[in-house]
Amino acid sequence: MSLFSSLGKHARKSRNHSIGMQGFLVLWSTQSLSQLGSQMTSFALLIWVYQQSNSALASALLAACTYAPYICSGVLMSAVVDRCNVKVVMVLCDGASALCTVAIVVLYAKGSLELPYLYALSAVSGFMGSLQQPASEVAISAVTTTANRQRAGGLRSLSYAVNTMLVPLLATALLSAWGFPTVVVVDLTSFVLASVCLMTVVRIPVLNMGGTAEDRESYGQALLGAWTWLRGHHDILKALLFMAVVNLFASMDDAALTPMVLSRTGSQHSLGIVNATAGLAMLVGAIIVTLSPRPADRMHTMILSMLCSFGTGNMLLALPLGLPWWCVGIACCWVAVPIEMTNQDAMMRDAVPLGMQGRVYAFRNALQYATIPCGSALAGWLIDRVFTPMMGHAPRPGWAVLFTGGAGGAEGAVNLDGGQARGAGAGMMLMVDGLLGVLLCLCALYDHRRAAGTAAM
Numbered sequence: 001m002s003l004f005s006s007l008g009k010h011a012r013k014s015r016n017h018s019i020g021m022q023g024f025l026v027l028w029s030t031q032s033l034s035q036l037g038s039q040m041t042s043f044a045l046l047i048w049v050y051q052q053s054n055s056a057l058a059s060a061l062l063a064a065c066t067y068a069p070y071i072c073s074g075v076l077m078s079a080v081v082d083r084c085n086v087k088v089v090m091v092l093c094d095g096a097s098a099l100c101t102v103a104i105v106v107l108y109a110k111g112s113l114e115l116p117y118l119y120a121l122s123a124v125s126g127f128m129g130s131l132q133q134p135a136s137e138v139a140i141s142a143v144t145t146t147a148n149r150q151r152a153g154g155l156r157s158l159s160y161a162v163n164t165m166l167v168p169l170l171a172t173a174l175l176s177a178w179g180f181p182t183v184v185v186v187d188l189t190s191f192v193l194a195s196v197c198l199m200t201v202v203r204i205p206v207l208n209m210g211g212t213a214e215d216r217e218s219y220g221q222a223l224l225g226a227w228t229w230l231r232g233h234h235d236i237l238k239a240l241l242f243m244a245v246v247n248l249f250a251s252m253d254d255a256a257l258t259p260m261v262l263s264r265t266g267s268q269h270s271l272g273i274v275n276a277t278a279g280l281a282m283l284v285g286a287i288i289v290t291l292s293p294r295p296a297d298r299m300h301t302m303i304l305s306m307l308c309s310f311g312t313g314n315m316l317l318a319l320p321l322g323l324p325w326w327c328v329g330i331a332c333c334w335v336a337v338p339i340e341m342t343n344q345d346a347m348m349r350d351a352v353p354l355g356m357q358g359r360v361y362a363f364r365n366a367l368q369y370a371t372i373p374c375g376s377a378l379a380g381w382l383i384d385r386v387f388t389p390m391m392g393h394a395p396r397p398g399w400a401v402l403f404t405g406g407a408g409g410a411e412g413a414v415n416l417d418g419g420q421a422r423g424a425g426a427g428m429m430l431m432v433d434g435l436l437g438v439l440l441c442l443c444a445l446y447d448h449r450r451a452a453g454t455a456a457m
Helices: 002-053 056-072 078-083 086-110 115-143 146-177 180-200 219-232 234-265 268-291 298-318 323-334 337-351 354-392 398-404 418-456
Strands: none
Touching: 002 056, 002 086, 002 115, 002 146, 002 180, 056 115, 056 354, 078 086, 078 115, 078 219, 078 354, 086 115, 086 180, 115 354, 146 180, 146 268, 146 337, 219 234, 219 354, 234 268, 234 298, 234 323, 234 337, 234 354, 234 418, 268 323, 268 337, 298 323, 298 337, 298 418, 337 354, 354 418, 398 418
């Protein structure tokens, strides 16, 4: 009798696992499609802003208006996510963002679209995204289990990689063929499909509704509770801080990559090949992590993946080795990203209580997005004001041969033109950033192993 009972329990468990994964697959596929549409609109708007203003600063301000709410208001409003029906939050926030998109296309059609209007509407859309994103994370946790979160995280990385490759191709094709309104139509269609599937197909349990103790907390207590929880779980807090610094260094790499390739080759085609290689490498990494079993130590896996990324990819990108080696270097950098993202995501979902995930994910987003613009600005300043002048004026130190491919030292220095000096300066930036990344990973690895050894005693 006990044998049949255990078999029945195993069958029910497998069936529930399958049903939960089916719910995730519907949510993941429709939300990924919606994100594809939204990213195409954002890409098209960036092109329009640059064409209208011929200013990189104007384009940067558009991105800043979109992401600033994640830093400023996302944390303050995160308690709302943990107190409401996440389905309702997701649909309302996506709907408000869709209305902003409609307003933009109406102004565009009337010839009245100006940068201040676009910045304001982008800020409103960004504010809605700062609420929708934590709600989406809670929804994914609710429809997955510990057993399938490795696969779920890998699939999310897979869709991110695919969207990264498809967005510029599809957006530019639609813009060239039918114009900006067509991009918006695709965006709104994907939003409607995702919203209908979310409300009618995906089953997400209603969290924190009714008279539970958490609902009786004040708003301030709810926010403080999330921070108190993080302080009491050092492993999660360390993972968030580690990734915040990794994003700082990664954004410095991104800022240095374009001037490095363009200055050394003078070819946009070469830059396109490097970027395409990055997308393909991320796709390969996503497939690997989707098919891989759950690692015994997720934090250890995260640190090692970033150590390989900084230790190999940055070194190859920094040196004037030519396009084939740069493609190998960018592949080494980006193939590790899905591995890190998936393990961090699964570690947080397993550890953070479901009723607190909205607030904790909002803290994570604030840390992630705060370091990215800082890294981009710092890298630009270092390349323009420090490393390029260092490479462009003789005499240069002997090790400059690593970045210039020519003679170094006080007597044999070669004079580089402005473009060559900028490429060498960007290469030096990549080398320094890679060494700092390696040092960060080694320190994190030492701290993690020491903490693990202490816990085992």
